[in-house]
Amino acid sequence: MNRYLLPLSVLDKTVVLFLVLRDYVTSGACPSKATIPGKTVIVTGANTGIGKQTAMELARRGGRIILACRDMEKCEAAAKDIRRETLNHHVHARHLDLASLKSVREFASKIIEEEERLDVLVNNAAVMRCPHWTTEDGFEMQFGVNYLGHFLLTNLLLDKLKASAPSRVINLSSLAHVAGHMDFDDLNWQTRTYNTKAAYCQSKLAVVLFTKELSRRLQGSGVTANALHPGVARTELGRHTGMHSSTFSNFTLGPIFWLLVKSPQLAAQPSTYLAVAEELRGISGKYFDGLREKAPAPEAEDEEVARRLWAESARLVGLETSRGSSAGEQSLSR
Numbered sequence: 001m002n003r004y005l006l007p008l009s010v011l012d013k014t015v016v017l018f019l020v021l022r023d024y025v026t027s028g029a030c031p032s033k034a035t036i037p038g039k040t041v042i043v044t045g046a047n048t049g050i051g052k053q054t055a056m057e058l059a060r061r062g063g064r065i066i067l068a069c070r071d072m073e074k075c076e077a078a079a080k081d082i083r084r085e086t087l088n089h090h091v092h093a094r095h096l097d098l099a100s101l102k103s104v105r106e107f108a109s110k111i112i113e114e115e116e117r118l119d120v121l122v123n124n125a126a127v128m129r130c131p132h133w134t135t136e137d138g139f140e141m142q143f144g145v146n147y148l149g150h151f152l153l154t155n156l157l158l159d160k161l162k163a164s165a166p167s168r169v170i171n172l173s174s175l176a177h178v179a180g181h182m183d184f185d186d187l188n189w190q191t192r193t194y195n196t197k198a199a200y201c202q203s204k205l206a207v208v209l210f211t212k213e214l215s216r217r218l219q220g221s222g223v224t225a226n227a228l229h230p231g232v233a234r235t236e237l238g239r240h241t242g243m244h245s246s247t248f249s250n251f252t253l254g255p256i257f258w259l260l261v262k263s264p265q266l267a268a269q270p271s272t273y274l275a276v277a278e279e280l281r282g283i284s285g286k287y288f289d290g291l292r293e294k295a296p297a298p299e300a301e302d303e304e305v306a307r308r309l310w311a312e313s314a315r316l317v318g319l320e321t322s323r324g325s326s327a328g329e330q331s332l333s334r
């Protein structure tokens with residue numbers, strides 16, 4: 001077995017099974033029928049899974065959709081699928097590698113230069129429980145991709161979002177954030193023994209804290225920011241977990257998962273809902289569990305932690321030093 005495919009413990013599997021059953025009972029289709037002609041949407045990590053289905057749903061509703069992916073072959077293929085399925089020809093593939101701050105800056109510059117407007121930014125991409133990898137800039141991979149890359153991207157695009165207001169930022173977190181803790185002494189897992197699960201949970205807690213602080217900073221701007229847990233879905237997210245790599249999984253839990261776990265299409269309903277629903281206009285700083293607003297974990301509500309994380313993140317991605325050098329970055333200086 002690949003040494004990186006560490007099988008999940010029986011406890012892990014029981015927890016996942018419980019979550020799957022819970023989702024099965026509570027999930028549903030986006031209740032809004034709103035369409036979005038004339039609106040521009042970016043979905044990160046849109047070549048597969050929930051991101052691709054979110055892009056599909058939003059393309060069906062008439063938006064101009066930009067798929068932001070690291071693998072251009074997969075990205076072009078997904079854009080082609082979506083155009084064919086929805087007959088919406090305004091679906092475009094763009095390169096974005098969230099594990100590279102240079103790539104994030106290049107992507108944002110192109111959007112600022114080439115797009116007239118930006119109405120919805122869906123920060124969807126993620127990596128889960130990968131080995132102890134680091135990004136191009138030396139950040140722990142899950143913290144770097146799931147959170148820091150999106151933190152920089154969002155900030156660079158803020159002026160575009162403000163100019164297109166009312167506009168929305170949607171951050172994909174996870175119920176896993178409840179098990180997360182921000183360790184400010186070692187955000188990047190340089191001194192602690194690396195724990196793939198705890199690193200994922202920390203990155204998803206960071207996403208909720210970021211949403212709260214962003215929303216606070218955006219008060220009165222017409223730009224809202226909300227976070228969500230999409231439910232447990234049958235996607236490629238478990239590629240590093242070895243979820244189905246054991247005989248036990250394949251013959252016992254496998255069929256149950258297959259029957260009950262959400263399809264990516266169903267798991268894309270919360271992102272779609274937050275992106276289009278008229279009734280959510282002006283709603284900001286909230287956490288949604290599926291289609292329902294819910295209180296996140298206590299640490300995710302801690303304003304001091306959120307402020308500290310923002311300041312630390314700005315330092316890590318170099319936003320302080322470049323402050324004032326571009327319109328997008330000026331919006332950070334509050």
Ligand SMILES: NC(=O)c1ccc[n+]([C@@H]2O[C@H](COP(=O)([O-])OP(=O)(O)OC[C@H]3O[C@@H](n4cnc5c(N)ncnc54)[C@H](OP(=O)(O)O)[C@@H]3O)[C@@H](O)[C@H]2O)c1
Binds near residue numbers: 046125175230231236
């Ligand atoms: N599936 C679930 O059960 C579940 C539960 C809770 C929360 N979520 C959240 O839902 C979101 C979507 O997950 P999913 O289940 O659809 O996962 P997925 O099928 O693994 O898709 C993840 C996407 O992120 C992209 N990505 C990974 N690293 C990237 C990078 N460095 N730069 C740009 N894109 C990158 C992947 O691209 P490649 O294909 O090139 O790797 C892929 O397009 C994630 O934020 C996840 O944490 C999912």
